[in-house]
Amino acid sequence: MNENVTQRGLFISFEGIDGSGKSTQVTRLAQHLRASGHDVVLTREPGGSAGAEEIRALVLQGDPDRWSAETEILLFTAARRDHLERLIRPALAEGKIVICDRFADSTRMYQGLSRGDLRADVDQLHDLMIGVEPDLTILIDMDPAEGLKRAKGRQGTEERFEDFGASLQEAMRAGFLALSKEFSDRFRVIDGSQNMDKVAADIYAVTDKALGENN
Ligand code: TYD
Numbered sequence: 001m002n003e004n005v006t007q008r009g010l011f012i013s014f015e016g017i018d019g020s021g022k023s024t025q026v027t028r029l030a031q032h033l034r035a036s037g038h039d040v041v042l043t044r045e046p047g048g049s050a051g052a053e054e055i056r057a058l059v060l061q062g063d064p065d066r067w068s069a070e071t072e073i074l075l076f077t078a079a080r081r082d083h084l085e086r087l088i089r090p091a092l093a094e095g096k097i098v099i100c101d102r103f104a105d106s107t108r109m110y111q112g113l114s115r116g117d118l119r120a121d122v123d124q125l126h127d128l129m130i131g132v133e134p135d136l137t138i139l140i141d142m143d144p145a146e147g148l149k150r151a152k153g154r155q156g157t158e159e160r161f162e163d164f165g166a167s168l169q170e171a172m173r174a175g176f177l178a179l180s181k182e183f184s185d186r187f188r189v190i191d192g193s194q195n196m197d198k199v200a201a202d203i204y205a206v207t208d209k210a211l212g213e214n215n
Pocket of ligand 1: 016017018019022023045046060076101102103104106107108110111
């Protein structure tokens with residue numbers, strides 16, 4: 001973990017396949033940290049700033065073939081850049097904890113993996129335009145069959161990536177687990193098949209450790 005996290009806030013991202021229970025856990029962690037007196041900013045990608053929320057509607061709604069994978073990389077990265085400039089960097093500079101539901105690892109997986117191998121393009125654009133990684137990334141690992149059932153049950157308007165099907169979700173799971181090894185300094189893998197309270201407790205434990213609050 002970053003040495004100076006306490007001076008400049010802590011940047012935590014959550015990752016996982018669709019339906020991994022991320023959104024619930026993100027909210028619970030924010031409550032947990034606020035209860036122990038932290039100033040927490042809860043946000044999400046794509047979105048999190050006014051401009052990025054506009055891009056969110058462009059990328060998540062409409063025809064699944066609306067954009068090529070390359071165009072999507074540009075759109076998600078544009079949204080991320082705005083989010084970083086307007087919300088994430090200022091909050092960290094004020095010493096706050098930023099919890100972000102998805103960040104660049106999602107682009108590495110969804111755009112980098114789902115329609116051919118575009119990981120190198122994602123990484124190049126990331127280096128050029130974003131250039132930061134979270135201090136801590138919590139991966140909620142989950143059986144895709146279970147995750148897909150949950151995701152499809154939601155029936156929203158933002159379904160473009162949720163129709164991927166079981167085999168691609170399986171590849172995504174493996175991809176996220178591989179990322180957790182590639183970036184093992186910041187990734188912590190949580191078993192999402194446990195009951196929600198146990199998942200939350202595991203997340204509190206790794207977060208408190210990152211904050212130096214468990215000893
Ligand atoms: P999200 O609202 O987090 O959905 P979920 O609760 O199912 O995780 O994310 C919306 C979708 O956007 C999700 O299917 C993943 C996709 N996505 C990308 O394809 N690339 C990205 O860079 C990000 C951040 C999200």
